[in-house]
Amino acid sequence: MKEIIAEFLDMVKERNGHEPEFLQAVEEVAETVIPYIVQHDIYYGKNVLLRMVEPERLVSFRVCWVDDDGEIQVNRGYRIQMNSAIGPYKGGLRFHPTVNASILKFLAFEQVFKNSLTTLPMGGGKGGSDFDPKGKSDNEIMRFCHAFMSELFRHIGPNTDIPAGDIGVGQREIGFLFGKYRKLRNEFTGVLTGKGLTWGGSLIRPEATGYGTVYFAENMLRTKNDNFEGKTVVISGSGNVAQYAAEKCIVIGAKVVTLSDSSGYIYDKDGIDADKLKFVMHLKNVKRGRIKEYVKEYPEAKFVKGKTPWSEKCDIALPCATQNELDIEDAKALLANGCMCVSEGANMPSTNEAIKEFHKARILFAPGKASNAGGVATSGLEMTQNSLRYKWTREEVDKKLREIMQDIHNSCTEYGQEDDGYIDYVKGANIAGFVKVADAMLAQGVV
Numbered sequence: 001m002k003e004i005i006a007e008f009l010d011m012v013k014e015r016n017g018h019e020p021e022f023l024q025a026v027e028e029v030a031e032t033v034i035p036y037i038v039q040h041d042i043y044y045g046k047n048v049l050l051r052m053v054e055p056e057r058l059v060s061f062r063v064c065w066v067d068d069d070g071e072i073q074v075n076r077g078y079r080i081q082m083n084s085a086i087g088p089y090k091g092g093l094r095f096h097p098t099v100n101a102s103i104l105k106f107l108a109f110e111q112v113f114k115n116s117l118t119t120l121p122m123g124g125g126k127g128g129s130d131f132d133p134k135g136k137s138d139n140e141i142m143r144f145c146h147a148f149m150s151e152l153f154r155h156i157g158p159n160t161d162i163p164a165g166d167i168g169v170g171q172r173e174i175g176f177l178f179g180k181y182r183k184l185r186n187e188f189t190g191v192l193t194g195k196g197l198t199w200g201g202s203l204i205r206p207e208a209t210g211y212g213t214v215y216f217a218e219n220m221l222r223t224k225n226d227n228f229e230g231k232t233v234v235i236s237g238s239g240n241v242a243q244y245a246a247e248k249c250i251v252i253g254a255k256v257v258t259l260s261d262s263s264g265y266i267y268d269k270d271g272i273d274a275d276k277l278k279f280v281m282h283l284k285n286v287k288r289g290r291i292k293e294y295v296k297e298y299p300e301a302k303f304v305k306g307k308t309p310w311s312e313k314c315d316i317a318l319p320c321a322t323q324n325e326l327d328i329e330d331a332k333a334l335l336a337n338g339c340m341c342v343s344e345g346a347n348m349p350s351t352n353e354a355i356k357e358f359h360k361a362r363i364l365f366a367p368g369k370a371s372n373a374g375g376v377a378t379s380g381l382e383m384t385q386n387s388l389r390y391k392w393t394r395e396e397v398d399k400k401l402r403e404i405m406q407d408i409h410n411s412c413t414e415y416g417q418e419d420d421g422y423i424d425y426v427k428g429a430n431i432a433g434f435v436k437v438a439d440a441m442l443a444q445g446v447v
């Protein structure tokens with residue numbers, strides 16, 4: 001089996017050797033899915049996985065815009081349309097200086113499996129730009145978003161490809177993107193998700209990724225007759241996903257002790273309560289400040305510069321910032337401190353070596369493609385509401401989100417439970433995600 005996997009990865013490397021993040025994501029999937037393919041005649045010999053690692057379409061384009069000083073700026077924009085076998089392409093847009101084809105391809109590849117797991121009919125895609133929103137005025141953000149959409153609009157549509165937010169793209173950016181699309185197409189359609197509530201957005205979408213990550217962890221803990229009550233939780237990030245993961249943890253009785261950003265992390269031994277979290281939300285979403293300002297407001301907390309929070313003692317860890325933010329040393333530190341559950345809110349935050357360490361220790365570990373799927377699932381619910389020209393209540397959407405997270409947990413268990421009862425959620429998510437897409441691809445022939 002090892003040789004078959006190595007041969008496959010060599011082929012992928014030959015074409016994509018300069019794309020480390022993409023190769024990392026493919027390797028994690030190949031190690032679990034190829035053994036399944038080999039055991040199942042319907043998939044064997046059809047090159048299904050080889051087809052799945054090649055984007056159906058990759059659009060790269062120039063984005064020119066004028067900054068507040070009147071200077072012309074040039075950025076690069078992308079949309080990766082990875083797989084549309086089970087539905088229109090769906091996935092977020094990332095605005096961050098590190099964005100390149102490798103990062104977006106890894107995200108788009110993961111998105112295909114994630115969207116398949118949600119039980120909703122959505123294919124996978126991802127896009128973005130190397131534009132850095134940090135320090136930009138609202139007017140600069142608007143001009144950039146309008147310039148970006150002036151090309152992207154050709155490639156998307158409510159039945160073709162429906163982008164949403166990701167790092168650096170929140171409701172402000174979705175608003176500017178939507179406004180430009182509406183103007184260019186002269187139509188009001190659900191072409192983007194994460195919209196504002198008065199113009200087609202869904203209740204609970206802002207909360208959904210963070211809440212879903214916690215709901216997934218609740219499902220995992222339930223297999224051990226356990227829950228969040230009284231647990232200490234370490235969270236990385238302080239953006240959309242981290243904020244609402246923290247909010248849900250607090251509501252269900254856990255103590256959240258950390259949040260972070262790219263400059264370091266804050267540790268609050270007394271716990272970040274609802275009022276303190278409100279301060280963080282204002283700091284990050286309105287003032288757009290740095291997390292270290294937390295310790296000015298709450299001097300009993302400490303700020304640790306340039307570090308991730310994984311050396312702090314906890315029961316549960318929720319990595320909610322970015323890819324590869326948790327390596328093997330971090331995994332060892334978490335385990336040594338008694339961490340028993342990791343639920344990824346971010347995409348691919350743990351390296352493959354870190355994941356192996358968690359598996360070796362037999363703790364509960366959920367990969368982002370399963371545990372953070374609540375965001376895109378609720379985007380799917382936003383699409384449904386847009387199509388119906390209807391609006392569900394907060395309670396209705398939250399109930400559907402909980403049910404979807406439970407369904408995903410069940411699928412992971414179905415395909416990932418081992419003989420000794422241990423659930424390998426990576427294997428379960430990869431195989432369950434693969435089967436649905438592969439069946440659709442086989443049914444549709446070689447296209």
Ligand SMILES: NC(=O)C1=CN([C@@H]2O[C@H](COP(=O)(O)OP(=O)(O)OC[C@H]3O[C@@H](n4cnc5c(N)ncnc54)[C@H](O)[C@@H]3O)[C@@H](O)[C@H]2O)C=CC1
Nearest residue numbers: 166167168209237238239240241261262321322346347375
């Ligand atoms: N927004 C959504 O609905 C979904 C987001 N995700 C993933 O969740 C993660 C966070 O995304 P959002 O919260 O939406 O973005 P955001 O832009 O609201 O926040 C990003 C957070 O990550 C931190 N961050 C970025 N680069 C970092 C670095 N190099 N080191 C440490 N921290 C860093 C930022 O300071 C910020 O706290 C990403 O991996 C994203 O792909 C996954 C599923 C859905």
Ligand SMILES: O=C(O)CCC(=O)C(=O)O
Nearest residue numbers: 091092164166375376379
């Ligand atoms: O809601 C969406 O369509 C995008 C969510 C996303 O980008 C993700 O799941 O990583």
